[in-house]
Amino acid sequence: SQQGEEDPQALSIQEGENATMNCSYKTSINNLQWYRQNSGRGLVHLILIRSNEREKHSGRLRVTLDTSKKSSSLLITASRAADTASYFCATDLGITPLVFGKGTRLSVIA
Amino acid sequence: GAVVSQHPSRVICKSGTSVKIECRSLDFQATTMFWYRQFPKQSLMLMATSNEGSKATYEQGVEKDKFLINHASLTLSTLTVTSAHPEDSSFYICSARDLPGGQMNTEAFFGQGTRLTVV
Numbered sequence: 001s002q003q004g005e006e007d008p009q010a011l012s013i014q015e016g017e018n019a020t021m022n023c024s025y026k027t028s029i030n031n032l033q034w035y036r037q038n039s040g041r042g043l044v045h046l047i048l049i050r051s052n053e054r055e056k057h058s059g060r061l062r063v064t065l066d067t068s069k070k071s072s073s074l075l076i077t078a079s080r081a082a083d084t085a086s087y088f089c090a091t092d093l094g095i096t097p098l099v100f101g102k103g104t105r106l107s108v109i110a
Numbered sequence: 111g112a113v114v115s116q117h118p119s120r121v122i123c124k125s126g127t128s129v130k131i132e133c134r135s136l137d138f139q140a141t142t143m144f145w146y147r148q149f150p151k152q153s154l155m156l157m158a159t160s161n162e163g164s165k166a167t168y169e170q171g172v173e174k175d176k177f178l179i180n181h182a183s184l185t186l187s188t189l190t191v192t193s194a195h196p197e198d199s200s201f202y203i204c205s206a207r208d209l210p211g212g213q214m215n216t217e218a219f220f221g222q223g224t225r226l227t228v229v
Contacts, residue, residue, distance in 0.1 A: 035220075042221050043220040045219070105151070
């Protein structure tokens, strides 16, 4: 069953703007991961944040994790048209399979 | 980084036939692989966990006799959709994790996915 719930489900922004996506989950986790999926393709790992971390950066990506609220956010700064994709959060309870949220479909308009 | 290769990327088959999808870990040994199914604009739903040398573990609601999984080696898992029906048309994705020595907090690697269309 799905654990993560992303919002918004769909987001449309202009190129250069920032995009923020949120993810909520239900149980305790080892880590939370964000993935990107271009239409009809596999998933690409973006960033992993451990349960004892609160914020992590990778290039134009910034991820926060609030374990007390069981929520995470993904911020993409200075968005580009090439960032158009679906973004999923996935919770990791250990060496078990990842459980994915429903995803946010991001459209960046040039 | 680790690579997972999935083949074929697209397949069209007739109702009643069987289709085999392969998933290979190219530069690491994957004792466990995972098979997901994804409907259009939906999330990934775990179908089964494939364990090398043993039977797969299926999620509730997934027919094990219809979706046959074989994990014969540490680098290859196959999913066979048997007696395919149009409702089996979907996007199937495999995943593997490189977990040397049981290490946790590692990313998962995904195949490119297989678009199955049953006509």
